[in-house]
Amino acid sequence: MITTTLPDQNAAEQTFESFGLDARILRALSEQGYTKPTPIQAQAIPVVLLGKDVMGAAQTGTGKTAGFALPIIQRLLPMANASASPARHPVRALMLTPTRELADQVYDNVARYAKHTDLRSTVVFGGVDMNPQTDALRRGVEILVATPGRLLDHVQQKSVNLSQVQMLVLDEADRMLDMGFLPDLQRIINLLPAQRQTLLFSATFSPEIKRLAASYLKQPVTIEVARSNSTNENVRQMVYQVEDGQKQAAVVHLLRQRAEQGLSKQCIVFVNSKIGCSRLARHLEREGINAAAIHGDKTQTERMQTLEGFKNGTIDALVATDVAARGLDIADMPCVINFDLPFSAEDYVHRIGRTGRAGASGDALSIFVPGDERLLADIEKLIKRSVPRGTLEGFDPTGEKARQEDSDRRRQRADVRRARGNGDGEGEDRRRRHDHGGSRSAFRPSDDPFFSRPYEPSPNSASAKPADEMIAAALSRGRQAPKRPVAALLGGAPRKS
DNA sequence: AAAAAAC
Secondary structure, three states, rough: OOOOOOOOOOOOOOOOOOHHOOOOHHHHHHHOOOOOOOOHHHHHHHHHHHHOEEEOOOOOOHHHHHHHHHHHHHHHHHHOOOOOOEEEEEEEEEEEOOOOOHHHHHHHHHHHHHOOOOOEEEEOOOOHHHHHHHHHHOOOOOOEEEEEEEEEHHHHHHOOEOOOEEEEEOOOOOHHHHOOOOOHHHHHOOOOOOOEEEEEEEEEOOOHHHEEEEOOOOOOEOOOOOOOOOOOOOOHHHEEEEOOOHHHHHOOOOOOHHHHHOOOEEEEOOOOOOOHHHHHHHHHHOOOOOEEEEEEOOOHHHHHHHHHHHOOOOEEEEEHHHHOOOOOOOOOOOOEOOOOOOHHHHHHHHOOOOHHHHHHHHHEEEEEEOOOOOHHHHHHHHHHOOOEEEOOOOOOOOOHHHHHHHHHHHHHHHHHHHHHHOOOOOOOOOHHHHOOOOOOOOOOOOOOHHHHHOOOOOOOOOOOOHHHHHHHHHOOOOOOOOOOOOHHHHHHHOOOO
C-alpha cells in the first residue's frame, strides 16, 4: 500500500490495517477506494475500539462517520447472527442524527462498510411511510440509524427494543440541541442500558454541549481535528456589502463571475427563511441559473430529488435553509454563499463547513447589507478573526440601473399575465399550496410585481417593510411554543451514573 | 428575527 507522508502530526504513515480491523471490513474499505485514515479516523478508531466514551469535535466531511462506524462494526462482529432470537430485535448500536438526510447518509456508509459481514443495519426517519421501517426493525438489526422523533414513534409501537444497546452515537449533537431535540434525546437515552459506550460528535463545543456530555458520557476521551469553533484555514472567506434589495442581483453576479473565471458552478446558497429560499431559487432560475430550493416545507421526496439533482450536476446552485447547514455530505463543495448572514454565529461555522473539507480549498462568500453589522461582529468574535471585505468587480451595489431594467421587465410580465388572466402555477412549496390552494384564483404574492420588485420605501410610510418581511408576516402560521432553555432541561434531567 | 423534527 502506498501512503503519502504529510507533515501531519497525527496520521502520518497510518493504515487501516494497523488498527487491526477485520479482513471483511478492510475489503469493503479497499473497494470504496479508502487507503489512508483521515486525522479524525486515526484518532477515533483506536479509542472507540478500546470501548471508551468519546467527545469528538469534527464536522462532516472530515471522515467522521467512518471514524465511529468502522470501530463499531468491528466491535459488533462477534455478535453477528449470534444466538439472540430475531424476535427480540436487539439493536446493539444506535446512531442518532438531527436531520433525515444525515441519517440516510450515515446509514448508507454503515451499510457499505458492513456489506461483507453478517451485521444487519437499517435507518428510520420521519416524512416517509413507517411500514417498511417497521418490517425491517421486526426482522432484526444490530445497527440502527435514526432521527429521534421517528425512533420514539417506533418505540411506542413496540417495533424496536433498545434495551440491548451497547453503543450510542450522537452525531451533530449541537444541532440536535438547537433543534429542540433534547427532550426526545433524554427519553431515548433513558431506554438504554446505563452500561454502554457513548460517542458524541459536535462541530462546536458550546457550554450546553459540554453539559450534555457531562450528563451522558463517562470519562470521555476528547478528540479534536480542528480548534473548536474555528473555521478551516484553506477556506477563503469574504463579505460583500451591497444595498438592501440588491442581494439577489449580487448573488447572480457572483455566480456569473465564477462561471466566467472557469470555476465550478456548484454552489450552496444559504438563506434564513423558507420563503426567501424559494424566492431566491426562482429568481436564479429566471436568470438562467440551474437552481433549486431545499427546505423543511418541501416534501421528503422533493428534498431527496433536489439533493440527487445537485449531486449528479443537473442543479448548480442549491438554495438552502439551515436544513442543509449541517450534516449533508456533499463532496468537494467549492463554494458556499451566504445570501443572508445567519442569525447565529455558530450557524456560520456550520454553513461554511460545507466547503474546504478534507484539505480541499473553498470559497465562503457572504452578502452583507446595512443592519447586518451585529451579525458579522458576532461571527468574527466566534471565529476569532476578521472576514475580509471584498468588492464585486463590475457590480453596481446601489443597483440603480438594474432596478430600472428589472421593474421594466416585471411590468411587461405583469401585462402578459393580466392578458392571460392568471398565474402560471410553477414550482410551489407545500406551505404556499396550503395557504393559497383554496383561494379564488391562483394568485400568489410573488406574482404581484409589487412584491417581486426590489424593496423601495413607500413615500407615504415611514414604517414600510421589505417585501420579504411582509410576505413572511402574511404567511406565518402555527408558531411553535418557545423552547425551554437547554440548561433548564439538563438541570432537570435524571443524571446517569 | 428562523429553521428543524412524529403522526
